[in-house]
Amino acid sequence: MLFYSFYKTLVGKEITVELKNDLAITGYLQSVDQFLNIKLRDIRVEEEQKYPYMLSVKNCFIRGSVVRYVHLPADDVDVDTLQDHARLEAREQKKAQQQ
Amino acid sequence: MSLLEQFFKKQVLVLTADGRNIVGTLIGLDQTTNIILEKCHERIYSPDEGVTKYNLGIHLIKGDDVAVIGEIDQELDAIVVVVMTIDKFDIEKKAAASLDPPKQTDMTAVTVKTAIKSFNKCTLFALILLGTFYYLRHRFLTIIS
Numbered sequence: 751m752l753f754y755s756f757y758k759t760l761v762g763k764e765i766t767v768e769l770k771n772d773l774a775i776t777g778y779l780q781s782v783d784q785f786l787n788i789k790l791r792d793i794r795v796e797e798e799q800k801y802p803y804m805l806s807v808k809n810c811f812i813r814g815s816v817v818r819y820v821h822l823p824a825d826d827v828d829v830d831t832l833q834d835h836a837r838l839e840a841r842e843q844k845k846a847q848q849q
Numbered sequence: 850m851s852l853l854e855q856f857f858k859k860q861v862l863v864l865t866a867d868g869r870n871i872v873g874t875l876i877g878l879d880q881t882t883n884i885i886l887e888k889c890h891e892r893i894y895s896p897d898e899g900v901t902k903y904n905l906g907i908h909l910i911k912g913d914d915v916a917v918i919g920e921i922d923q924e925l926d927a928i929v930v931v932v933m934t935i936d937k938f939d940i941e942k943k944a945a946a947s948l949d950p951p952k953q954t955d956m957t958a959v960t961v962k963t964a965i966k967s968f969n970k971c972t973l974f975a976l977i978l979l980g981t982f983y984y985l986r987h988r989f990l991t992i993i994s
């Protein structure tokens with residue numbers, strides 16, 4: 751749930767999603783769901799000559815399971831808040847495991 | 850899946866995990882991204898043959914194999930549609946052809962066999978008739994002469 755909430759803070763920002771099949775898509779984050787499936791609008795493929803298929807597509811849905819990396823704009827990420835939340839989440843998970 | 854509901858009944862381009870490009874109308878979907886595409890075709894992009902189109906009819910693609918689902922913008926797609934070459938393989942036509950009852954071909958074979966048999970019988974009978982006719986004629990002529 752942590753990263754789902756984290757992605758929700760990035761809605762509207764321009765991100766680059768690199769898939770496991772090496773395809774890299776840049777677009778504005780439209781929405782995200784619990785499986786971390788990503789919806790991008792106004793997309794642009796990074797290596798257009800290599801992957802001509804996406805020419806006719808402006809909005810796309812990317813399945814969470816095929817994402818390798820998500821490149822984020824450094825300015826839009828508050829690292830400290832993220833770290834604090836991660837620590838809280840880890841602590842809660844430990845408690846849940848002990849119980 | 851609320852994220853995909855926006856693409857419902859629209860023409861979409863599906864990129865599968867094994868790198869295939871399938872275009873069709875999205876008519877069904879579920880939580881695990883299993884999708885049903887109607888009137889779908891596979892597009893194969895190659896530097897030698899340009900874009901080739903393989904018609905597939907109705908297909909269910911399992912969610913595990915789905916990588917990207919993109920909404921096709923008709924104006925942008927028009928360029929690709931123009932470039933696409935003739936349908937090399939139409940699965941619907943092939944399926945329809947395979948549904949032709951094999952009995953039909955068997956029937957024709959059977960009728961031909963019986964026709965041949967009956968023809969043989971006919972010719973035999975005709976030959977016998979002809980033979981007796983000529984024999985009688987010969988006898989008649991010899992009697993006269």
